Amino acid sequence: MPRNRRSTTQFNLAFLDVMCCGFGAVVLLVMLLNGDMVATRREIVTDLRSEVMRLEREVKVGTEHLVSLQNSMVQTEEEIVQTEGLSKEIIDNIDQTKVELATMSGRSQASRKHINALQSDLLNLDKESQRIGAEQQAELARGAQTREFIGQGDRQYLTGLRLGGKRVLLLVDASASMLDETIVNIIIRRNLDDQTKRAAPKWLRTIRTVEWLTANLPADSSLQIYTFNTKADPVVAELKGSWIATSDNKNINRMIAALKKTVPQGGTSLHNVFSAAAGMRPLPDNILLLTDGLPTQSEKGSSKNTISGDDRLKLFLQATRTLPRGVPINTILFPMEGDPMAAVSFWELAIKTNGSFLTPTRDWP
Secondary structure (H helix, E strand, C coil): CCCCCCCCCCCCCCHHHHHHHHHHHHHHHHHHHHHHHHHHHHHHHHHHHHHHHHHHHHHHHHHHHHHHHHHHHHHHHHHHHHHHHHHHHHHHHHHHHHHHHHHHHHHHHHHHHHHHHHHHHHHHHHHHHHHHHHHHHHHHHHHHCCCCCCCCCCCCCCCCCCCCCCEEEEEEECCHHHHCCCHHHHHHHHCCCHHHHHCCHHHHHHHHHHHHHHHCCCCCCEEEEEEECCCEEECCHHHCCCCEECCCHHHHHHHHHHHHHCCCCCCCCHHHHHHHHHCCCCCCCEEEEEECCCCCCCCCCCCCCCCCHHHHHHHHHHHHCCCCCCCCEEEEECCCCCCCCHHHHHHHHHHHCCCCEECCCCCCC
16 A cells, blocks of 8 residues: 655745744834834924924013013103193192282273273264164165065175166076085985975075065066076966066065965976066066076976086077077076086176176175
8 A cells, every 4th residue: 555645835834934924014014104203293393393483582572572661661650750740830830820910900900990981982882873874874775675675784785786677587596406505405405395495595595685686676667577497487477478566565575475485396497487588578678597507407308317517508508599689687696516617607698698697695685
């Protein structure tokens, strides 16, 4: 019987060899990981050192600033002490000056009383003289007026207006801009109730101006008053086509009362009111225009919410072409912001028509 042989393989590793290989792999892995950790730690240490250096610099700067503040505080305390000393010295000087003033006041009291008495006598004499002179002037002026005008004080000074003529036409601007002098306030006031609009200071000044004009027209002249905004109408519809004598106080008062009931509103069309003046028969021989600026509307009106200064000037020039020829235009221009060409334009109109131009102060008439 043949002997059994043990089979052998070409690759035969001992257990110890396997363990050594595995252990070597572990050691190699640990060394690789340890190297990365050392590099990371070095970076962290470097960052920490930079942060420490930055904090040390901030502490150094803060310490220097603290020392500077302490020095400033010491200097301020010294200045306070010096100021207190000067304040005490000034107070002592003031007290001494008060004593000297009191002494001088006592010595001159009798002289002052005598001077005050003389001044009082002179003032009384001056007031009496002014009162007598004012009464004389009032009597002279009252004789030349067709109706009475009551205002604040004596406002009958020279105006330069041409108030002559047999038929005088007053054209009164009753647009919304006559509510105030600034655009913002005009927008605010035009949204208020009618009673408040009629009480607007600028509109009340316009009414007082009309009263003053009617009171100072020639006694032998006739009058008609038109109001205008986007359209033009006589202030009293029943008096349309009539010239009212300035001595007819009843109808003059009717026109003034109707003007006071008028509510300023809408835009301004000079074309329509000048056309109405040209259509009157007989024609006026003197026109007094009360307005506050160039027109904003044409003959047919406008749907635009805004209008440029050049367009307003064009509308003005177009409107002046409809004026009756040979009639002087006397303009009273009330203050209004945002219309720089108005004064020049109406002044040129006055020159061309042999009229006059006036921009009144806020307390006139």
